[in-house]
Every structure is written in structure tokens, then in C-alpha cells.
Amino acid sequence: MHLLIGIHAAMGEAGALAFLWVLIELLNPSESRLRRARIAAALGTLLLVGAWFVGGFYYVTEYAAVVKPIIKGGPLPWTHEVITETKEHVFLFLPFLGILVWGLLSRYQNELRQNRNIRVAVIILSGLIVLMAFAIAGMGFMISSGFRAALEAKML
Amino acid sequence: MRINAVALIRSIIAVIWLIVGMTFLTEVSPEFKSILVQFASHHWIGKSVLSAIALVAFYLFFRKFKESNGVLGGVFLVIGSVILGGVSIFSFFLWHFVNK
Numbered sequence: 001m002h003l004l005i006g007i008h009a010a011m012g013e014a015g016a017l018a019f020l021w022v023l024i025e026l027l028n029p030s031e032s033r034l035r036r037a038r039i040a041a042a043l044g045t046l047l048l049v050g051a052w053f054v055g056g057f058y059y060v061t062e063y064a065a066v067v068k069p070i071i072k073g074g075p076l077p078w079t080h081e082v083i084t085e086t087k088e089h090v091f092l093f094l095p096f097l098g099i100l101v102w103g104l105l106s107r108y109q110n111e112l113r114q115n116r117n118i119r120v121a122v123i124i125l126s127g128l129i130v131l132m133a134f135a136i137a138g139m140g141f142m143i144s145s146g147f148r149a150a151l152e153a154k155m156l
Numbered sequence: 157m158r159i160n161a162v163a164l165i166r167s168i169i170a171v172i173w174l175i176v177g178m179t180f181l182t183e184v185s186p187e188f189k190s191i192l193v194q195f196a197s198h199h200w201i202g203k204s205v206l207s208a209i210a211l212v213a214f215y216l217f218f219r220k221f222k223e224s225n226g227v228l229g230g231v232f233l234v235i236g237s238v239i240l241g242g243v244s245i246f247s248f249f250l251w252h253f254v255n256k
Contacts, residue, residue: 086242121231
């Protein structure tokens with residue numbers, strides 16, 4: 001167990017839930033719901049940026065030096081070579097998508113009540129962020145499994 | 157300051173493809189990887205910092221153009237870029253692993 005992984009995962013999932021909140025507020029928007037959506041998008045973006053920093057710090061200081069060689073020497077090396085490599089790069093899309101959602105909500109504000117096209121655009125983007133964040137959490141589970149399998153193989 | 161939505165959409169699309177491009181280039185070019193390491197001590201940090209700088213630079217460039225109404229179309233291009241870029245990165249590392 002590592003505290004930084006817990007903080008990284010918690011910030012990422014809380015960020016995903018913030019964008020689920022944005023999506024729900026936009027289904028039947030009013031002035032107050034749009035204001036809450038802007039707050040949720042700003043909060044979600046900050047959480048994703050936080051997950052980026054904490055995950056990056058863990059990746060550079062701990063994972064690369066300690067975890068990666070063990071996974072690569074274990075029975076499931078693909079969990080690093082395919083899953084970690086994909087996760088660490090696809091994750092970079094998320095904070096930028098968060099900025100886009102926040103930017104559209106801030107730019108169009110109450111116009112979103114009348115403009116269905118832009119509302120649909122923000123709903124779809126928020127849904128994409130939620131799906132990607134949970135998919136990335138699933139990748140984290142696979143990487144942990146690869147590490148555990150490698151440790152078990154060493155012990156047995 | 158009013159945000160230019162179309163400039164932001166174009167900048168995000170450009171940053172997504174920049175990340176995809178840097179990901180491939182790091183794997184196939186040790187020289188590029190070493191430039192990133194020299195720039196930021198680790199190639200992944202280098203990609204992260206360059207992506208953030210690129211977003212600002214692209215936005216400042218694209219905001220010179222007039223904002224159009226094509227937001228929904230632009231968002232579909234963003235989603236297409238995310239899916240295609242993500243699948244490309246996954247396929248590249250899978251191919252790399254299988255052919256090692």
C-alpha cells in the first residue's frame with residue numbers, strides 16, 4: 001500500500017464524479033444548476049490536475065525505480081508494457097478535456113439553457129471524462145495485479 | 157476576458173495529437189527521449205510540461221481567428237481525436253510488446 005497511489009486514485013475518481021455532477025446539472029438546466037455545473041467543472045479540473053501531479057510524482061520517484069522492474073520480471077509483464085504505458089499517456093488527455101468543459105460552461109453561461117447543441121456538446125464531453133477516468137482506474141487495478149502476481153511468483 | 161470557444165477546441169485537438177506524436181516519437185527516437193530528459197529530468201514530465209505550454213501557445217494563436225458557431229462539430233472532432241489517439245497509443249504499445 002502506498003499513500004501517493006491512494007491520493008492519486010482518490011483525486012482522479014473525485015474528478016470523474018465532479019464531471020458526472022456537471023452532466024446531471026445540464027440534463028435540465030436552470031440558472032442555479034448552470035452555476036453549480038461551472039463550480040463542479042472547475043473543481044473536477046483541479047482534482048484531475050492534482051491527480052496528474054501526485055500520480056506523476058509517484059511514477060517518477062517510486063514506480064519507475066521499484067515497481068516497474070518487478071512487474072517486468074514477473075508473470076504479467078504486459079501490465080506494465082501495454083497498460084501502464086497506455087495509462088500514463090492517455091491520462092494526459094483528461095485535464096485538458098476538463099479545461100474544455102469548464103471553458104465552454106464559462107463562455108456560454110446561461111446561453112446553455114436555450115442552445116441545445118452546446119449543451120449536448122458539454123454533456124457528451126463530461127460523459128467521456130467520466131468513462132475515461134473509470135477506465136483508467138481499471139487500468140490501475142490491472143497494474144496492481146501485475147505487481148502482486150510478480151511478488152507472489154517471487155515468494156512461491 | 158471572454159473565452160474563444162472555437163480556439164479552445166482547436167487548441168485541445170492540437171494538444172491531444174501533440175501528446176500522441178510525442179508518445180510515439182519517444183519510443184522510436186532515443187534522441188528525442190534524451191532531449192525530453194534533459195529538458196525536464198524525465199521524459200514523461202517533459203511531455204506533461206510541453207503539453208501545458210502548447211495549450212497556451214495554441215490558444216493564443218487560434219484566438220486570432222473569428223469565433224464561429226461550430227461548437228458541436230468541434231466537440232465531435234475532440235471526441236474523435238481522443239478515441240483515435242487513445243486507440244493508437246494502446247495499439248502501438250500492444251504491437252511493441254507482441255513483437256519484442
